[in-house]
Amino acid sequence: MSTQITPAAGGRTPQAAADQEEAEVRRGHEAERSDRTRAEARLGWYLAGPAFVVMLAVTAYPILQATFDSLFRFKLTAQDEREFIGLGNYSMILTDPVFWSSMWVTLLITVVTVLVELVLGFALALVMHRAVRQLRGLLRTAILVPYGIITVVSAFAWFYAFDINSGFVNSWFSWVPGIDENLNWFAETGPSLFVIMASEIWKTTPFISLLLLAGLAQVPGDLEEAAEVDGATWWQRLKRVVIPNMKAAIMVAVLFRALDAFRIFDNVFIMTGGANNTQVLSLLAYDQSISRLEIGLGSAISVLLFLCVLLICFAAIKLFKVDLAGARGEG
């Protein structure tokens, strides 16, 4: 602190001296305040810095490395032949029908699972929200079970249930047109995708329904009551009062789930391994990099996948004005 109160020098009126003194004191306070601000900022970075650095180190560094690697023809089994080919890998991928079919399958899974989960999750959220106290704990516990279960376990559960050999679905549902003892769910694209999506939906709906439950809690109760008094039906109240008031929560839930669904990997890997046109983008990248050791091509797919996620995020924020930070607690 550099506050210094100079004694009133001769030749100045006492009033002027007092003014100057006051100004200096004020300046001193300001200096103190900015000192404190600076100290607080420093402490803030000391505390938050390590977490920040670790987060950057485990994501920014690998994605930069991937971007660099994607510019080379680079196979681990033939390291000497590493060669700079610019955007060669990208043009190869973007003209490959396998990439585009993976893209469409990934998008299809994303759109279908998110839509189904939104409806199902909303229903579950309403059930949890309305349930009487005695049932609430039971319902929440049950709904949390799929959330806690390992995705791979969920994939096996659904796989074995539908499998032509070990499954029981064929014999239970043989009365449904199209299902009989000999239906092999995992031999064709459509039925395979159906089971993959069923497993994904079962496992992740609890998450979306909890986000929606938090949104429901924010809907002002008196608004709903007023609507009820005015004679609005249950459906009208839902459409005109509840949903508009929790739009932010719905948007955030949808965006988070969409980004998550877009990265789908575990269910496809376990159930079909990408056979019969069920290949998704994450699995394609895995096959190139880890199975075939094509680091250059795998990196390029990784970068493209990352760009897709950025694009979805950007579109959601720009088009639908999803305020992620605002809804997620900041501000």
Place this chain on the structure above:
Amino acid sequence: MTGLSTKQRVWWGVITVLVLVYALFPVAAVAATSFKRPSELNSGTFLPPNPTWGNYEQILVGDAQGLFLSALRNSVGISLIATAIAVVLATLAAYAIARLDFPGKRVVLTTALGVSIFPIISLVTPLFNVWRSIGLYDTWAGLIIPYLSLTLPISIWTLSAFFRQIPWELEQAAQVDGATSWQAFRKAIVPLAAPGVFTTALIAFFIAWNDFVYGISLTSTEAARPVPAALAFFTGASQFEEPTGSISAAAVVVTVPVVVLVLLFQRQIVSGLTQGAVKG
């Protein structure tokens, strides 16, 4: 259930049964399969005709023991360490975010958000390559480091939300009452912050425990391979036998702790997930 009409009771009964079936049926299916004998796997029935513990013996004391128990040890160890590191770092960061006024606040929160939506597979290729050259491939550390990308962001979000709700004035009040600043922190703040830290650790652990992409990409042997990856590599007792029974038994063994944790801490998990996600 007082105050409900009979009709409402019936409705709630039906709804509850539906929710329970939805949530628990796939679990029950795996559990039923885990008690089937190899010859009964293709019976097409839901329940095992003659229940047996054979599959559990196979993975816990039998031939698949090496594969499963080492995977279990890896999963528990790696997930716990990754959770512990994340929670410590996130506690410091969340304290700064909730209590201090500093310009980097938004940057840290936005970064956490960015990391949490990152496609994991995009990180795997470079890590696979680098880990192989620096000797981290197929080691615990080689999984713990990338697991931080899963556990740290959610921990920061959840804890900041929890810490924002702590009445920090209590600390000053305790000091006014004559407590030293350490005493004030320990007696007034720690008891309020502990439940949030615990809940965050639970959620972060679930996420690490669930990982599959890192698990299969960055390991190759029992030295570090976690349970989800090991399940994908199970083989039958002979090459003509499907590993269905042992996989189901292993799936049940790793699911039981999850169900117990959910039963015990249902309230905390719900509040943690909803607070971290949308400010309540």
